[in-house]
Amino acid sequence: MRFEIWKDSRALAVLAIALGIGATTAIFSVVNALLLRPLPYRDPGQLVWAWERTPQGRRAGVSPANFMDWRAQSRAFGQMAAYDFVGFNLTGGPEPEQIVGAWVSADFFSLLGVEAALGRGFRPEEDRPGGERVVVIGHGLWQRRFGSDPGIVGRKIQLNGESFTVVGVLPRDFWFMLGTVELWAPLVLNAGQLGDREARSFDVIARPRAGVSRAQAAAEMETIAARLAAAHPRTNGGWGVMLESIEENFLSYFRPTLFLLLGAAGVVLLISCANVANLLLARATARGREIAIRAALGATRWRIVRQLLAESLLLALAGGACGALLAWWGVDLVVALIPGEIQRRIPGGVGAVGFDARTLGFAALVSLFTGLLFGLAPALHASRPDLTRALKVGGAAGEGRGRRRARDLLVVAEIALALVLLAGAGLLIRSLVRVQRAELGFDPRHVLRMGLPMTGAGDSAGGEQAARYRRILERVAALPGVQSAALANNLLAGPRDPGLPLTIEGRAAAAPGETPLAINRVVSPNYFETLGVPLRAGRDFNEWDRPGAPAVAIISRSLAERHWPGADPLGRRLRLGGSQSDSPWLTVVGVVGDVRHPLSAAPQPTVYRAQGQTPRAWMYLIARAAPDPAALFAAARGAVREAEAGQAISGLGTMEEWLGESVAEPRFVMTLLGLFAAVAVALAAVGVYGLMSYAVGRRTREIGVRVALGAQAGDVVRLVVREGMWLALAGIALGLIVAAAASRLLAPFLFGLDPADPPTLVSISLLLAGVALLACYLPARRAARVDPLVALRHE
Numbered sequence: 001m002r003f004e005i006w007k008d009s010r011a012l013a014v015l016a017i018a019l020g021i022g023a024t025t026a027i028f029s030v031v032n033a034l035l036l037r038p039l040p041y042r043d044p045g046q047l048v049w050a051w052e053r054t055p056q057g058r059r060a061g062v063s064p065a066n067f068m069d070w071r072a073q074s075r076a077f078g079q080m081a082a083y084d085f086v087g088f089n090l091t092g093g094p095e096p097e098q099i100v101g102a103w104v105s106a107d108f109f110s111l112l113g114v115e116a117a118l119g120r121g122f123r124p125e126e127d128r129p130g131g132e133r134v135v136v137i138g139h140g141l142w143q144r145r146f147g148s149d150p151g152i153v154g155r156k157i158q159l160n161g162e163s164f165t166v167v168g169v170l171p172r173d174f175w176f177m178l179g180t181v182e183l184w185a186p187l188v189l190n191a192g193q194l195g196d197r198e199a200r201s202f203d204v205i206a207r208p209r210a211g212v213s214r215a216q217a218a219a220e221m222e223t224i225a226a227r228l229a230a231a232h233p234r235t236n237g238g239w240g241v242m243l244e245s246i247e248e249n250f251l252s253y254f255r256p257t258l259f260l261l262l263g264a265a266g267v268v269l270l271i272s273c274a275n276v277a278n279l280l281l282a283r284a285t286a287r288g289r290e291i292a293i294r295a296a297l298g299a300t301r302w303r304i305v306r307q308l309l310a311e312s313l314l315l316a317l318a319g320g321a322c323g324a325l326l327a328w329w330g331v332d333l334v335v336a337l338i339p340g341e342i343q344r345r346i347p348g349g350v351g352a353v354g355f356d357a358r359t360l361g362f363a364a365l366v367s368l369f370t371g372l373l374f375g376l377a378p379a380l381h382a383s384r385p386d387l388t389r390a391l392k393v394g395g396a397a398g399e400g401r402g403r404r405r406a407r408d409l410l411v412v413a414e415i416a417l418a419l420v421l422l423a424g425a426g427l428l429i430r431s432l433v434r435v436q437r438a439e440l441g442f443d444p445r446h447v448l449r450m451g452l453p454m455t456g457a458g459d460s461a462g463g464e465q466a467a468r469y470r471r472i473l474e475r476v477a478a479l480p481g482v483q484s485a486a487l488a489n490n491l492l493a494g495p496r497d498p499g500l501p502l503t504i505e506g507r508a509a510a511a512p513g514e515t516p517l518a519i520n521r522v523v524s525p526n527y528f529e530t531l532g533v534p535l536r537a538g539r540d541f542n543e544w545d546r547p548g549a550p551a552v553a554i555i556s557r558s559l560a561e562r563h564w565p566g567a568d569p570l571g572r573r574l575r576l577g578g579s580q581s582d583s584p585w586l587t588v589v590g591v592v593g594d595v596r597h598p599l600s601a602a603p604q605p606t607v608y609r610a611q612g613q614t615p616r617a618w619m620y621l622i623a624r625a626a627p628d629p630a631a632l633f634a635a636a637r638g639a640v641r642e643a644e645a646g647q648a649i650s651g652l653g654t655m656e657e658w659l660g661e662s663v664a665e666p667r668f669v670m671t672l673l674g675l676f677a678a679v680a681v682a683l684a685a686v687g688v689y690g691l692m693s694y695a696v697g698r699r700t701r702e703i704g705v706r707v708a709l710g711a712q713a714g715d716v717v718r719l720v721v722r723e724g725m726w727l728a729l730a731g732i733a734l735g736l737i738v739a740a741a742a743s744r745l746l747a748p749f750l751f752g753l754d755p756a757d758p759p760t761l762v763s764i765s766l767l768l769a770g771v772a773l774l775a776c777y778l779p780a781r782r783a784a785r786v787d788p789l790v791a792l793r794h795e
Helices: 009-036 064-073 108-112 139-146 214-231 246-286 288-296 301-337 357-382 387-393 401-437 459-477 527-531 557-563 629-643 655-662 664-698 700-708 713-749 758-784 788-792
Strands: 048-053 077-091 097-104 134-137 156-159 162-169 183-186 203-208 240-245 447-453 482-488 500-504 517-523 535-538 552-556 573-576 586-592 606-610 618-625 650-654
Touching: 009 246, 009 301, 009 357, 009 664, 048 214, 048 246, 064 077, 064 214, 077 108, 077 183, 077 447, 108 203, 134 139, 203 214, 214 240, 240 246, 246 301, 246 357, 246 401, 246 664, 246 713, 301 357, 301 664, 401 664, 401 713, 401 758, 447 629, 447 655, 459 482, 459 618, 459 629, 482 527, 527 618, 552 557, 557 586, 557 606, 586 606, 618 629, 629 650, 650 655, 655 664, 664 713, 664 758, 700 713, 713 758
Parallel strands: 097 183, 134 162, 517 606, 552 586
Antiparallel strands: 048 203, 048 240, 077 097, 077 156, 077 203, 134 183, 156 162, 447 618, 447 650, 482 517, 482 618, 500 517, 500 573, 535 586, 552 606, 573 586
16 A cells, blocks of 8 residues: 655645745735834934923823924934925815825924925025925825926925925835825914914924934923923923834834734744644655665764755745745735735835835745754754664665654644634634624614815804805715715714813813813714714704804713713813813713724713814715715715815715725734634644544555454544544644643734633644545545555565
């Protein structure tokens, strides 16, 4: 009887190595692009973010007045610049376009060490009131909107209804944080903003002077914050400053996810090595007579080890070459799976993820390492032949107990590692299902959404903007199939939305650090009906909630239960912005259900204000339409154009698509981990099948004797399956122990699920046991068909 699976062990070894190295190298290419390349700025390790620290110890933006005082009083920083993201309506082309832009201090680009590819950056006087309106555009916008026209410098363009002169085009590889900003304009502060210490909307970046450590700079900033708190106790009392390395913040965002995936790919590589080591152990057994003859003729053990290791390294290099080709193709698959949120954070975009000298060098080093890893143990075992036994019975039968034990342990390790990956994939799948089935508090189905940034800003434009929004809303609401439509300044709370301090009328001021917070939302009538948020008590907003009427609010159920437990909150008054705020008192006229977002977070207490009383320059429009809101995209766009010819639209889509983006990262991790787990299970199954097939081949004569003495086919099957399943169960037991500890690395990606979730571990254990049983049964069934006469003549 022949043992077929080892007939071409070299090809199987190269395939196994290629799978492991290909998976590892593909993930490393992403790690290389995100974690190992420096950020595209001058001395990026020196750059820091400066934030205000709330009395509760949380990070917050910086107010204009505080920023100006920081810059004037700081001696530790050589440069300090502020920026604020904004949407610009770019008109004058075929149709209006919404551009993500930023207001920046004039020294923003010089602080980063970035020079324009065409034209220039900003001059110091261009962020002062009364100067010419100028703008710098990104390379992508220059190509897409202006056809790479080299004469763009000096041309005037229309942004938010105003004329700006293009003074520069940034280099192709310039990238800043979110990666979506395509246009920069000088941050010009008027007299009102220069005295504003409450609107904490700026982000601030700074570069310390040479020789100044971050600790020294932080100490100085705390001194400045204390000075401002003493001078302005109403707005700055209890507030401090936080400094954060831009480079470290960037790396910390990606590091857990990428290291997790790199570790998973490494586990696949280890399983591949175990498989190849098993192949080489079997091959060394088959070559036992050859090696024994070499030893008998005087070959030293070190010479035999070198020969076998050289063969292993050649296999590893061949597998590494195939793995590099596999990774070159696999990188495209990984990039296609990367969520848009992560893609936007990759310096240079997804095009930066690919093969370079470092990636190829990594593949070569991993190939050499794996060659030594899987070749060393078989080489050491084979270099100690039992000369008498090997020369007497031949290499095919001259296998010792130690070599059999080594192969058994390798199979146990394969199964254990495969179970670890299966457990991780299973946990992520269960967590994602729980997130998608979580009680959201609203119904995202059949809801269309779009962003409507208005030109103009400030309270003076509030009445005009309200009328424009009303015209757009009426047009969209009149479309066939639209059941209701509404406006909101922000659809749902974001993960970085800290909320505003909340003051309850008649309550004593909260102790420092204990001020309650609430999310602030501005919505129009019908918002709750359109989004499917239930009205629990009171009324919705209506057309009478307008300027001059008593200021009103609707609150979420969690806020009502927290501050008025067991009492009726209707008619009570509250204020956003703290006890010393100038904000108006709001009378509670309704209570609505809680809304959960992000999906993995608990509902946040929320105060809804009437859009008619609180004008905003940016609103979202939502419309509930049946049966398919996507079918109304063109009609909705046309309705907006009819109401406002120059109105830009951003983010036209459905609520379900938008919510899908919030689980894109765990879905990405789950998909890749699932792919790695599938490869690991396949390799482990091949390992079990190979071991049992080899065992059957080695025991052909014994099986023939058993059959000749009356053993039935079922007896032979049970004999072989029992031997294999003991190894499988040992691997599963070991894997459960490792998985219970390793799965805690997944805790940040899990929603309401214990990392050592028993149902998940039990189910994947049964799955792996079933795969192992099948891998044992196939060679066992072949063993049961052994012809005793053929078996007794075997060897």
